[in-house]
Amino acid sequence: MSEKITIYDIAERLNITAATVSRALNNNPRISASTRKLVMETAVEMNYKPNMLALALKSGKSNNVGVIVPYIDRYFFSSIIRGIEEELYPHGYHVIICQTFEIETKEIETINTLLNAQVDGILMSISKATIDLEHFKGVLSKNVPLIFFDRKKNIEGVSTVTIDDFKGGYEATKHLIEQGCKRIAHLSGDRSLEIYNDRFEGYKQALKESNIPFDERYVLQTKSDIEAGKKAIDKLLKLKERPDAVFSSSDYIALGVIQQLKAKNIKVPEDFCVVGFSNEPFTKFMELSITSVDQSTLEMGKMAAKVFLKQAGGRVKTDQKVVLAPKLEIRKSSSKK
Amino acid sequence: MSEKITIYDIAERLNITAATVSRALNNNPRISASTRKLVMETAVEMNYKPNMLALALKSGKSNNVGVIVPYIDRYFFSSIIRGIEEELYPHGYHVIICQTFEIETKEIETINTLLNAQVDGILMSISKATIDLEHFKGVLSKNVPLIFFDRKKNIEGVSTVTIDDFKGGYEATKHLIEQGCKRIAHLSGDRSLEIYNDRFEGYKQALKESNIPFDERYVLQTKSDIEAGKKAIDKLLKLKERPDAVFSSSDYIALGVIQQLKAKNIKVPEDFCVVGFSNEPFTKFMELSITSVDQSTLEMGKMAAKVFLKQAGGRVKTDQKVVLAPKLEIRKSSSKK
DNA sequence: TTGTAAGCGTTATCAC
DNA sequence: GTGATAACGCTTACAA
Numbered sequence A, B: 001m002s003e004k005i006t007i008y009d010i011a012e013r014l015n016i017t018a019a020t021v022s023r024a025l026n027n028n029p030r031i032s033a034s035t036r037k038l039v040m041e042t043a044v045e046m047n048y049k050p051n052m053l054a055l056a057l058k059s060g061k062s063n064n065v066g067v068i069v070p071y072i073d074r075y076f077f078s079s080i081i082r083g084i085e086e087e088l089y090p091h092g093y094h095v096i097i098c099q100t101f102e103i104e105t106k107e108i109e110t111i112n113t114l115l116n117a118q119v120d121g122i123l124m125s126i127s128k129a130t131i132d133l134e135h136f137k138g139v140l141s142k143n144v145p146l147i148f149f150d151r152k153k154n155i156e157g158v159s160t161v162t163i164d165d166f167k168g169g170y171e172a173t174k175h176l177i178e179q180g181c182k183r184i185a186h187l188s189g190d191r192s193l194e195i196y197n198d199r200f201e202g203y204k205q206a207l208k209e210s211n212i213p214f215d216e217r218y219v220l221q222t223k224s225d226i227e228a229g230k231k232a233i234d235k236l237l238k239l240k241e242r243p244d245a246v247f248s249s250s251d252y253i254a255l256g257v258i259q260q261l262k263a264k265n266i267k268v269p270e271d272f273c274v275v276g277f278s279n280e281p282f283t284k285f286m287e288l289s290i291t292s293v294d295q296s297t298l299e300m301g302k303m304a305a306k307v308f309l310k311q312a313g314g315r316v317k318t319d320q321k322v323v324l325a326p327k328l329e330i331r332k333s334s335s336k337k
Numbered sequence C: 001t002t003g004t005a006a007g008c009g010t011t012a013t014c015a016c
Numbered sequence D: 001g002t003g004a005t006a007a008c009g010c011t012t013a014c015a016a
Helices: A007-014 A018-025 A033-045 A052-059 A075-091 A104-116 A134-141 A165-178 A194-209 A226-237 A251-263 A281-285 A297-312 B007-014 B018-025 B033-045 B052-059 B075-091 B104-116 B134-141 B165-178 B194-209 B226-237 B251-263 B281-285 B297-312
Strands: A064-069 A094-099 A121-124 A146-149 A159-163 A184-188 A219-221 A245-248 A273-278 A291-294 A321-324 A327-329 B064-069 B094-099 B121-124 B146-149 B159-163 B184-188 B219-221 B245-248 B273-278 B291-294 B321-324 B327-329
Touching (some): A018 A033, A052 B052, A075 B094, A094 B075, A121 A297, A146 A297, A159 A297, A165 A273, A165 A291, A184 A194, A226 A251, A251 A281, B104 B121, B159 B165, B159 B297, B165 B184, B165 B245, B165 B273, B219 B226, B226 B245, B245 B251, B251 B273, B251 B281
Parallel strands (some): A064 A121, A121 A146, A184 A219, A184 A245, B121 B146, B146 B159, B159 B321, B184 B219, B245 B273, B273 B291
């Protein structure tokens, strides 16, 4: 039932004013050592805790940052958030999480309520459905640091922390070529998202360097789930010149592909190699573990947080573009020898 | 660069006072329709957004709730958080997430900073390491609703949302008995946590009902990861009377068990059945899919949020204890026929 | 070194 | 129906 005690309560007890208490508590230089000591002790004794809301109103800083992701229960996102939280907590920031469910209107609305709540920054991965970019301008015009992680759109003033998706696609494809695969298909999400397009470009580059002709029929854009993977591989297998490998921009697609291949008695990796993307936990648990491109999500989260801290600290005025290196985790689904 | 505009700006523009603007905006009955209309329109035109921090300071309500979990990147927790967020967002609450990493001091500290931040409630799963319960009293004494999900300690005034762990353990074990298993081992986490103890009690009850003698050598307490599972099964296999099944209180332990059994050429499920707990996503993706007890995490999160809303709305004064039903998902690792 | 008073953006309690 | 004014808890010129 403990009543909230304020600096006024301390002041009253000591027969001084709240201002003095405030100064003592904040280590203001011009205050006598004796009163400071007295105030400090009394504060502890009375179990004083500063009201952060009052502080926030006064300073305009809420010490909260908003983190927006499509779904929080996807490992990819939750591990990034873990990184953000780990990095920001020691600096006194709290992390507010919001989900867009890949809906643009939800994204816009969420950004607005976060802005109303006076967050000190917004770290987010934009929704797949987002086309209009006006709402981001709104954030910038309020001088609230805006940082995109993973899914990026090029907007002046917005910092980004991404992995080198081109390189990820390139290395995955090159690996398949090295395994002796000749007709490598590529399954990607909607390529209007930069990440998917970059992986696609990396894929093409790898083919080109090895003088393997690019064949459009081997490239499909689909949803990023198991069912979509199954459907896609069905389609590919109907081609007269069947592919002998798939580089997928999603681990779920890769899993669907593998399950379907198994159902059709096509041996992985002997007759068909598969590489996914994201290094979701399940890829390494599978009996037939799945080769995948790791996106170092924890680090991505920490880096996004660091970028925010720099901007919030005013140490940097311009936006920053951080690109992390992807790491190919080679596992059974693509290891022939 | 847009300056923040307040009700004073609107008032000035319309030559009325801020109080009137406030009333108009809040649909206060005693205000003329005309001024209300005027104020509303001007607010939109000037793009007025209320400052939630000011509101929060005034009302003492931050419209934030704190959610504390050991790790946010475990699917079990992230999906609960998803449920909480989905339920609370429409009610205007934001979700602040914090991690304890299973460290008691971190838990205490986190609760305190959350309390300082004036959260309107705390929803949490307590750390495994937590022994002392004093910090929870602190929350209650401030009249901040406190809700435990999954991991519970019995504290007066604290609401809990859990699944019926006893029933989960009971059904898992009964299922194994029905599969013809005779010597069922049980691997659990530290049973000083109620959830683990309840599952253990359910296990014993199922054995008892089927007149299978309880054998202490078949019960081990371990960490909840793959390596621990491997070690545990190694130990069990050294017994003269080897078990022919394992009910594990963790999917990761179950996975370790299965991997090790495979390494030793013991066939699952033909010669050895395995059941896990939590229904982690990977359990159904495996080629040898794992039978597991689903804890309906999304629902658990939503329910925790609902309990909070009831308490926050003052509709309920006493604590609530909600128990959800577990659901056994039978898969290959335990399906003999 | 300390006290006084204004202000952060609202809402609520009086008056008129 | 609308206007003053105080209050939420804190910081910070400006005085003293």
